[in-house]
Amino acid sequence: MDAISEKPVCYVNGQLVPEGTGAVSALDRGLLLGDGLFETMRVLGGGILQWQRHWERLHSGAQTIRLALPWTADELHQAVGQTLHANNLCEATVRLTVTRGFSPAARGLLPPADAPPTLLIRATPFAPYPDHLYRDGMRVIISRKVRRNEQSPLSRVKSLNYLDNILARQEAAEKSADEALMLNTRDSMACATAANVFCAHAGRLRTPPVADGALPGTIRALVREDLAPSLGRVVDETQLDESALLNSDEVFLTNALMGIMPVCAIDGRPLSTGAPGPVTRGLRAAYERWFVQQKTKKEGR
Structure with missing residues (x-):
């Protein structure tokens, strides 16, 4: 096991290096073309929440982009653990990035036949979403x-190219959302x-x-397959138009860091009462129970 570092380090192709160093080639296809994948994971008690689901999505995405x-x-999993240990982190956010690697030609779209992928892992202290968003809801x-x-x-797939998402998020910020x-x-x-x-x-x-x-x-998978059934509810995967969403009683969002939001x-139009509704509150309570169970397991109690 590597020693704990005094300054933040990240994992790059099997080595722990100080953050901010030029550890990735300027010819890496992830940098040049967004040719790669990533996973963002929540770490609790030193263990990765839902690691198997993250791995399966990464593996499936890799097959999709060949x-x-x-x-x-x-x-x-061991590489993530090594990174967490080196940074002395038990409650963390981990970003795991895989690119198609070094492209000696530096031009052209076809990937080289034998380039080894680049692996980067960064772990940072977990920064929770503000409490008021869970209490009052997101706009x-x-x-x-x-x-x-x-x-x-x-x-x-979770591609490295997130420009559409960035543009949409900028649009939200411009409207104070x-x-x-x-x-x-x-x-x-x-x-x-x-x-x-979800709605x-x-x-x-x-x-x-x-x-x-x-x-x-x-x-999303946790809600559909575990949390909702535990409350006697079924989640329908179905086409939703804008009107269906606007006329819903409740809407909530999910991801690995926010949980259920x-x-x-x-x-600008309030949903129903303009406050989190009973279905969302029930699922959030189920998520919190699941979360406590996971924490107990990770801490070995």
């Missing part, structure tokens, strides 16, 4: 400038810039399907 991963799930907009291309295979929701090319709801979206109407839970451009999120208003 990037051969030379590491096993266990090897990547979101529906982006009018960006559409998510549900017909592209990239809508189903916390997040932006994105429609797809068929005017159906896809997702938020950094989260999946509840008359107690019925719905979320856009992956075929409509929704990223297969890890907390209520939405209080869309495009």
Whole structure:
């Protein structure tokens, strides 16, 4: 096990190096072309929450973009653990990035046949979302400038190219909103810039399907497969248009860092009472119970 560093370090291709050093080649395809994938993970009690789901999404994404991963799930898990230990972190956010690696030609789109991928892992102290957002809800907009291309295979992977998401988030900031929701090319709801979206109407839970451009999120899967069933609820994957969302009783967002986040208003229009509703509150309570269980397991109690 590597020694604990006094200054932040990151993991680059098997080595722990100080953050901010020029450790990645200027000819790396991740830098030049956005040719790669990433996972953002929550670490609790020194352990990665939902590691298996993160690994499966990374592996599936690599197959989609035809990037051969030379590491096993266990090897990547160990590399993350090494990075956490070196930074003396137990409660953290981990960003794991894989690129297609060094391209000696520096031009052209076709990847070299034998370039080894680049692996970067960065761990930072976990910074929670503000409490008032969970209490009062997020204010979101529906982006009018960006559409998510549900017909592209990239809508189903966490690609390094996040420019559409960045543009939509800038649009939200310009309108004093916390997040932006994105429609797809068929005017159906896809997702938020950094989260999946759910809605509840008359107690019925719905979320856009992956075929409509929704990223297969890890907390999305947890809600659908574990939390909602534990409360006797079923989540329907179904096409949602803008009207269906605006007329919902409740809307909430999910991702690996925020967990379950209520939405209080869309495009300046309050949802129902303008406060987190009973379905969202119930799911948040179920998530908190699950979270405590995971923490107990990670800490070995």
